[in-house]
Amino acid sequence: MTNPLPLKSEKPSRTTLRDVAILAGVSEISVSRVMRNAPNISDSLREKVMTAANALSYTPNRVAGALKNQTSNLVAVVLPSMSNDVFPSVLDGIETVLNEHGLHAVLGVSEYDSERELRVVRELLSWSPMGIILTGLHHSDHIRGMIAQLDIPVVQIMDVEGDPIGSAVGVSHSVAAVAAADYLHGRGYQKFGYIGAWSERPGRSRARRLAFERRLAELGTPLVASHISKDRSSAIVGSEATKALLSAHPNIDCLFYANDDLALGGLFHAMRAGIDVPGKLGLMGFNGIEIGKATPLPLTSIETPRFEMGEEAARLLLSQSSEGFRVVDLSFKLVEGGTT
Amino acid sequence: MTNPLPLKSEKPSRTTLRDVAILAGVSEISVSRVMRNAPNISDSLREKVMTAANALSYTPNRVAGALKNQTSNLVAVVLPSMSNDVFPSVLDGIETVLNEHGLHAVLGVSEYDSERELRVVRELLSWSPMGIILTGLHHSDHIRGMIAQLDIPVVQIMDVEGDPIGSAVGVSHSVAAVAAADYLHGRGYQKFGYIGAWSERPGRSRARRLAFERRLAELGTPLVASHISKDRSSAIVGSEATKALLSAHPNIDCLFYANDDLALGGLFHAMRAGIDVPGKLGLMGFNGIEIGKATPLPLTSIETPRFEMGEEAARLLLSQSSEGFRVVDLSFKLVEGGTT
DNA sequence: CCAACTGTTGGTAACGTTGTCATTTGATTG
DNA sequence: CAATCAAATGACAACGTTACCAACAGTTGG
Known part of the structure; x- marks a missing residue:
């Protein structure tokens, strides 16, 4: 009745500023201003x-707003993986802060593949995010260029050793590894092994391993052997790798792991095999996951502030301009458990 | 040097269709078509x-495209929490499938707060996502209304017992709990306890507890006691709750936990306290997390396909139209470990 | 009583893309 | 060879919002 001759099946379409303006008897721009809490608006x-x-x-259409404004309330977040326990925690921290500011994360997962990362970054940038959070400090010039073009704030997480594009927040992995080496050496261990997984994706674990090895050499107790599993990191892989490495090198008296999952696997293997931990074998992980504190023998580890890292990343992004x-x-914090 | 007299601070602005069109000597629309692989384009x-x-x-500006099209390649994903281990796995599955289709997740976290959920959903919908994934089946009419207005596909995850808005994918939590009760009863346990955490947020754990209790009553071995910690679920909380519950009710011979974190905590407590598991005390978790398979005594649990749930949710979304x-x-799969 | 404000509202023109029509070109056919 | 048609390209007008002015009503002060 209201619409004469709606021949072409009127699509209801979403209600717009215009609809509100008409109903309220004001101009569209006034509605826009009210919705955005612009200054100088009369109460009436x-x-x-x-x-x-x-x-x-x-509900305002953010897409239109973003188009007009050339910016949005979206933040592009590119992580290498969602299956590694570390990144959900970081994301949690990011989300927490973004949420307080009415911002939202658009997620991209690179799976540690730089080509895929490039694609994902391009796609996310095409949404005119107000900022972008990347993982690590190594990014192609292509990526740097695309971001520079948009001129939006960048925060890189996890690592601080390198040449950041914008801001960065993380922990010094080599320093942490050195701390681990010093600590373990100080506890009297002599024959060290290292266990990693997932073919050691080009990440921060490699940096730790290298720094750990270097430091051990300096201390006069060079690494005896290491075992990098091809499989994705998990406690089971940690158990198997530990068993394998120990049977190949029975003289090893201390194992440093790429992360706590692996280390817990190692601990469980030792428990099953009746190995005296920490007497005959020291075990140390990395990350400080929650469950490692609840084991009968709490796991010695390096605790990294993952949630806080996410929070800080979001804060840096917001304050960067x-x-x-x-x-x-x-x-980081070296947490001494019962396994060393 | 390159720019003579840029008096009004030329903003470089992003390169647009127009720039490409001019350089290529064709019309804008042709560029648009090429970028989108439209049909009927000559090779030249x-x-x-x-x-x-x-x-x-x-790089095409998706914001403009979305405005014109009234839809986008974004998918709104609303989860109750990022700190609970379950949801990152689901998100991982979602992302995996979305990525194959060039789609991206915009994240919203409700923290189990329906008001916050409403706000988040409203904000995400203002981005004209091509679909939305929600957690659970209970959503206010307000939310249902907003989604209906946009007329986009909805998939609800985790639960299948209730009245979905659109598609749904999950596991039947009450059936799983009954299976647990039947199994444990069949193993000969008689005096059951239940342990939950985080004040049992209005989620699926409550459904499981209630079904578990009901079934136990039917079997003639009603629940002896339960302990719901106020704290967020963790292995440590699981240890403490187990200790507390057992000292208050020493006759309990079997514990069912809201999740594996708690259950592992319980297992670790038992190991420390020298309690004979599974002889004097049976322990069963829920979710089937990876680490529970690596413990010296593998944890009996109900394995839920979290990653697959995410994948299926994304697939359902894509195929819904x-x-x-x-x-x-x-x-789900009842995985018999060594703790029962 | 007018000039110069301040505070409030409105009109217009983008933002960059794409759907819906033309329109052009070349090939096909009776 | 004109008529017909399909394929390829282009012009134009939206999509819903907001920045940038312009306009207008009150005040204030000289």
């Missing part, structure tokens, strides 16, 4: 608009 | 355009 206008908006249950680039080296 | 046109596009390293609503009840 605000009320008229709000009433109309509620009546129509109007005003405060410029910053590199935040969050301190 | 395609080549001209691609050359120009590469030269300018042009063509195939209509579907409810997919993924089967």
Whole structure:
């Protein structure tokens, strides 16, 4: 009745500023201003608009807003993996802070593949995010170029040793590895082994292993052997790798693992095999996951502030325009458990 | 040097279709068509355009496209939490499938708060996502209304017992709990306890507990006691809760936990306390997390296909327009470990 | 009583893309 | 050879919002 001759099956379409404006008897721009809490709005206008908006249950279309503004309330977040326990924690921290500011994360997962990362970054940037969070410090010039073109804040997480594009927040993995080596050496262990997994993706675990090896050599107790499993890191892989490495090198008296999952696997193997931990064998992990604190013998590990890293990354992103680039080296904590 | 007299601070702005069109000597719409692989494009046109596009390293602006199209390649994903281990796995599965289709997840976290969920859903919907994935089956009419207005596919994950908005994929938690009760009862346990955490957020753990209790009563071995910690679920909390519950009810001979973290905590407590598991005390978790398979005594648990659930959710979303609503009840698997 | 404000509202033109029409070109056919 | 048709390309007008002015109503002060 209201619409004469709706021949072409009127699509209801979403309610727009215009609908609200008409119902409220004001201009579209006024509605826009009220919705955005712009300054200099009379109470009467605000009320008229709000009433109309509620009546129509109007929701602003961010897409249009973003197009006009050349920016959005989206933040591109590119992580190498979602199956590694570390990144969900970081993402949790990111989300927590973003949420407080009405921002939202658009997720990209690179699977440690730089080509895929490039693709994902391109796709995410095509959404005009207000900023981007990347993992690690190694990114192709192509990626750097695309980001530079958009001129949006960048924060790189996990690592602080290198040449950041914008801000960065993470822990110093080589320093952590050196701390681990020093600690273990100080505990009197002499014959060290290292266990990693997933063919050691080009990540931070390699940096740790190398620094660990170097330090051990300096200390006069060079690494005896290491075992890098092809499989994805897990406690089971940790058990198997530990068993394999120990049977090949029975003289090893201390194992440093790429992460706590592997280390817990090693601990469980030792328990099953009746190996005296920490007497005959020391075990140390990395990350400080929660469950490692609950085992009968709590796992010695290096605790990294993953959630806080995410929070800080989001904060850096938000403050970058005003405060410029910053590199935040969050301190890790060597947690002495019962396994060393 | 390159730019003479850029008085009004030329903003470089992003390169657009127009720039490519000019360089290639064709119309904008032709560039658009080439970029989208539209049909009926001559090879010569395609080549001209691609050359120009590469030269300018042009990336289409999805925001503009989405505005015009009223839809996007974004998928809104609303999860209750990122700190619970379950959801990252599901998200991983979602991302895996979305990625294959060039889609991206925009994340929303409700923290089990329906008001916050409402806000998040509203914000995400304002991005004209091509679909939305929600957790659980209980959503306010307000949310249902907003989604209906946009007329986009919905998939609800985790649960299948209830009245879905669109498609749904999950496991039947009450059936799983009954299976657990039957199994444990069949193993000869008589005095049952239940341990939960985080004040049992209105989630699926409550459904499991209630079904578990009901079934035990039917079997003639009603629940002796339960302990719901206020703290967030973790292995440590599991240890403490187990200790507390057992000292208050020393006759309990079997514990069913809300999840594997708690259960592992219980197992570790038993190991420390020298309790004979599974002889004097049976322990059973829920979810089937990886680490539970590596413990000296593998944890009996109900394995839920979390990653697959995410994959299936994404698939359902993509196929919904063509195939209509579907409810997919993924089967859980009772994994008998050494703790029962 | 007018000039110069301040505070409030509105009109218009983008933002970059794509659907819906033309329109052009070349090939095919009676 | 004109008529017909399909394939290829282009012009134009949206999509819904907001930046940038312009306009207007009150005040204030000289």
